[in-house]
Amino acid sequence: MAYSVLIVDDEDLTLCTISRGLTAEGFEILTAASGEEALQIFEDEKPDLVLLDIVLPGMDGVEVLRQIKAANAACIVVMMSAYHMVDRAVEAMKLGAYDYLIKPFHLTDLTATLKRASEMLSLRVRVRDTVEIAKGQYDFGRVVTQNPAMRTMLEVARKASETDHTTILIQGESGTGKGVLARAIHYSSPRANQPLLELNCATLPDALLESELFGFEPGAFTDARRRKEGLLERAHGGTLFLDEIGNMSPSVQAKLLRVLEEGTFLRLGGTKSIKVDVRLVTATNTILREAVAQGRFREDLFYRLNVVPYGGSRRTDHELSLAGEHPRIEERRRAHDDPGSGRQHRCDLSARGNSRVQEFEPLRSNLQRRRARGRFPGESSRIRRGLHPKGSGCDWEQQNASGQDSRHSSHVITSAAEERTSAELGVVSG
Numbered sequence: 001m002a003y004s005v006l007i008v009d010d011e012d013l014t015l016c017t018i019s020r021g022l023t024a025e026g027f028e029i030l031t032a033a034s035g036e037e038a039l040q041i042f043e044d045e046k047p048d049l050v051l052l053d054i055v056l057p058g059m060d061g062v063e064v065l066r067q068i069k070a071a072n073a074a075c076i077v078v079m080m081s082a083y084h085m086v087d088r089a090v091e092a093m094k095l096g097a098y099d100y101l102i103k104p105f106h107l108t109d110l111t112a113t114l115k116r117a118s119e120m121l122s123l124r125v126r127v128r129d130t131v132e133i134a135k136g137q138y139d140f141g142r143v144v145t146q147n148p149a150m151r152t153m154l155e156v157a158r159k160a161s162e163t164d165h166t167t168i169l170i171q172g173e174s175g176t177g178k179g180v181l182a183r184a185i186h187y188s189s190p191r192a193n194q195p196l197l198e199l200n201c202a203t204l205p206d207a208l209l210e211s212e213l214f215g216f217e218p219g220a221f222t223d224a225r226r227r228k229e230g231l232l233e234r235a236h237g238g239t240l241f242l243d244e245i246g247n248m249s250p251s252v253q254a255k256l257l258r259v260l261e262e263g264t265f266l267r268l269g270g271t272k273s274i275k276v277d278v279r280l281v282t283a284t285n286t287i288l289r290e291a292v293a294q295g296r297f298r299e300d301l302f303y304r305l306n307v308v309p310y311g312g313s314r315r316t317d318h319e320l321s322l323a324g325e326h327p328r329i330e331e332r333r334r335a336h337d338d339p340g341s342g343r344q345h346r347c348d349l350s351a352r353g354n355s356r357v358q359e360f361e362p363l364r365s366n367l368q369r370r371r372a373r374g375r376f377p378g379e380s381s382r383i384r385r386g387l388h389p390k391g392s393g394c395d396w397e398q399q400n401a402s403g404q405d406s407r408h409s410s411h412v413i414t415s416a417a418e419e420r421t422s423a424e425l426g427v428v429s430g
Contacts, residue, residue: 007051009056017107048076053079213230253298
């Protein structure tokens, strides 16, 4: 992709030289000789990059930068300055300039800087596209349930997602769609373009969970050689989804409570408070009120998390799923007395698509029933002939009758079942 570059400089020779060099590198070039002209071209053409000299007739480069950033804060601007203008270049960097080059500079240095800026633009585009896809995938309009009460609760969750700081607690059995709802909340919120980070608290021991959440300083513990940012810092401005929060230890609960109350925390081994702006969405498959009564979960933390409660069970009509997720999942749910979870049915359908063993499972069960009754007419003779030819020294019937090697008998039956099914399916074994 060819990116457009607006070059702003009042020297014709500089404009000509830079334009020729960047055109050869594949950039589309726009030029302006003054700050006012540059702002007009920026408004009309919307260039991807701006190469801006600080010293300009009339409006100087720093003021042009300020107005460009006011119009489009994401625009990448590279400043150019002479040695005696370094202080102004530093001021420009504080206003949001991407980089600055000191004149005179080599064209290769300029090209390298603009290529790095182009890579940043490409990354922004990919991130934006990924976010837009996720917004469509996890839109509340695609989250479906069969229960009217659950639909009402979904509407409450949708309205809660529109607020910026409201914490939400999702309670329900495993596989009922808690993660789907958490993602729908994030991508329907004003924080949708910011990070969504997820952590399952049940998968980590207490010490590791604490370091993952809050990060650590060098020397905080053995092998802590350099600083690490925790998930709370990395999720700044976005959403942090903590699954299975009921498994969190009391010490980590106390630190998380401080984050909710004050918006600050300390890294492990740190002495400086770090302020973060994070929306917290939590989920659990346990009943937290019972955990509070038993002393396993802090009551004050529970009420801070339970601002907008949401609960579901593995009853089919209480489950959440994405519309169009799999055409056979709902069919399987309706066909079983125990509907199971959406995760279970997805795994079942995946296994059916990837495993040949299930196709001859009825035959295997039939042979096992015959073995239990002691009758193997027809198949048993073929099994004995096919698997143990004369002279092999294996008397299968005698072993089976005496019960001395039941595991070998089971293997023979299974192998025969697979052999028969492979033949019926037209599969030739090597």
